[in-house]
Amino acid sequence: MIKGIIKMLGLDPNDRALSRYRKMVDQVNQLEDRVSALSDLELEGTAVEFRGRLEAGEGLDALLPEMFARVREVSRRRLGLRHFDVQLMGGMALHEGKIAEMKTGEGKTLVATLAVALNALEGKGVHVVTVNDYLAKRDAEWMGPVYRGLGLTVAVIEPFMSQEDRYAAYRADITYGTNSEFGFDYLRDNMALSKREQVQRGHWYCLVDEVDSILIDEARTPLIISGPSEDSVEPYRVADSCARSLRKGEDFEVDEKERNVALTERGIARCEEILKVPNLFSDYGMSELAHKVIQALKAHHLFQRDVHYVVKDGEIVIVDEFTGRLMFGRRYSDGLHQAIEAKERVRIGRESQTLATITLQNYFRMYKKLSGMTGTAATEAEEFKEIYGMDVVVIPTHRPMIRVDHPDVIFRTQREKYNAVADLVEERHRSGQPVLVGTASIENSERVSKLLKARKIPHHVLNAKFHDKEAAIVAQAGRFGAVTVATNMAGRGTDILLGGNPSFLAKEDAASKGIDPIGSPEEYREILERYRKLCEEERKKVVAAGGLCILGTERHESRRIDNQLRGRAGRQGDPGESRFFISLEDDLLRLFGSDRIQGFMAKMGMEEGESVEHSLLTKAIENAQRKVEQMHFDIRKQLLAYDNVMNQQREAVYKERQEILWADNLIDRAWSILEDTVSAILDSHSQGGEDGGFDLKGCSLRLRSVLGPGFDAPLGEDKDLEQVRGEILDLVRRAFETKVSELGEQNASELFRFLLLNVLDSHWKEHLLAMDELRRGIGLRAIGQKDPLLEYQFESFNLFKEMLDKVREGFCELALRVRIVEERRPARVQEGRGPMLLGSSPGDGAEEGHKPFHRGPKVGRNDPCPCGSGRKYKHCCGRGE
Structure with a gap:
């Protein structure tokens, strides 16, 4: 009601934005005649011409009407596609850093070219993010002629690219890729030991396709x-x-709603008996084994094969719960993946240690301007605004939406529900109406497939097991009489055209005949034209049969996923219908459904196979979905609150790292670190003595440990602290200048760079491990009436401060002792020079510090270092191996 009043008063922000966009669309349309008179050569000079105007002081907003007009004209000439007015409006929303919600089939891929081309004029690199590698490559190739027709360069980031190709791709005006490729390149850049190893050049403007999937589902x-x-x-x-x-119900309880497992007293005793370990859950030394038992129980009772993961070639591959795709290379953390591997009796991978990490939330918040597009964002508008500062603008459709969305049909049991789905598919298949059946898991898609096979109904199954055939199956799901069973139709990236997709059919036919579309364009054009006529004839029959019929076999926890499935029908004014079949045994109703639904169904006294259909029940189910969405939103907010603490530390470390990597000369920085460290040691011992005075012995030991012998000589009972500080710094300064003189300024600078990066990376890795341990146990502080988040902030600050102290001291331990030798393995210390290596020089503390040694038998990473330093090999001479 309130929304209605706001609309009537003209105060709705969406309506106001659309009104403003329509005025700008009129400006673009007025330029069409003038722009269409330009030659191809003049249009190719657009980038150079408009960049000149930007340098002269014009802004992107001022260039928007003419740039949009030129993009539309080039698209018409190169692709045969002319942007509709509503697509221009979508491009304007994207340029303003907003989310454009546009229905399936409205041409979002083409809309992106408008905002991308305009922002690419800045020359700082535009990143276009897609949900998978196939779409990144397809969109870059498909839209490439538009960008090149304007004088812009375009590239795509693909897995397993060489360093040189990846570097070049980021230097293009426009770079397509997946969220993981961009994110991992950022992390790798911040692990690089030389400037040449870095590929990205900053985070200026990013456009995210299927923005809800990437910024919410995967956040x-x-x-x-x-x-x-x-x-x-x-x-x-x-x-x-x-x-x-262990027995469920007796030894442990399972909370499916919270996805947790808890042992009973009997279960704890049973575990201790089986493992022959007393005090398993009370002895800190046994905490790791106790944790692994809990993870094993989760693996057995909360994670199902062919629902949450599949076993492929002897490996556990996670199934994305929102898109149904296999996520190769991803692993569950905290030992859960190993627990599932043990459950399925496949090879167990070693638990890994984090070297670098970032959440997608914080990665995408680094961009100066972020925008996105999807068919379903309005239900999550609050989250987009609160976390990313992005408004959602709902763009109207080019043609009226005439799809019929029927109320849900509710059954008592899943068996009755799936039988009803199969019966309806059989009925629609007889009439020739294409049907798309949406399921929530691989297991359920195969269950539906078995029922259809029993009825001898030909059909295609699309799930994570048949990932490679995805685009081809989706493209033909609108053919006359087609039946397609699909797991989670989110972000498939291929339109379902009524009557079939002629391009896919033509490519398939040409491939079977050995005809190359590029090498034999005339022959391919004939094949394509034949299929165009065939699909157009078939389209008329499909429209007469009612268009595409969408059947959902259960409601997802998120309304967006249901809307994505529905959105496959009714594209661009096509006829179509949708209906969801659900049962009281479905997870959503079983875990989150209200007692009113259960009570209402019980009173009905339904017979076998009977169902209930009412709009009020559909609304009640949507309320249950809202509860789950809010719960997940709260979890993501909590995650972000904790990750923001980590993010501030990561930004500080990466900023320091970049300065070290790109500094021309590090001699002054190295001296500054030595000076600060000496002062910090003296200050920390000035109040550490037995009588509260200066701790002479402790300070002497610390100085020798960090700098080597001899530097504690000025310490004395009768000396003033500032006098001692000056004398020790003089000693350190002379030793430092001698070391720089021995090495030469250039070599010394590169050596200090290498030392700083290695020491920083080593301690940052250990800090990440400490932060993981802190995060795992911080929730227990709530028992003591303390806020876990505040405690986490306080503890993590102390850990970070300790890490910085260790980095400074770790550098000082090596800075005055190292020298360059021409033996053993090369190290990446300087660019364009011969191999350099760290060792110790005689007379600089080698008798108590690092002694030169020659490689003998292989040394274990945790063994004492053969150099005699007293530290583990991995923290000493084995660092970086």
């Missing part, structure tokens, strides 16, 4: 670069064996 998934730890995998097998012996 809780961090991007992690990790390395294997030293831990054995045997405890996972032991924990799995224990979990198999």
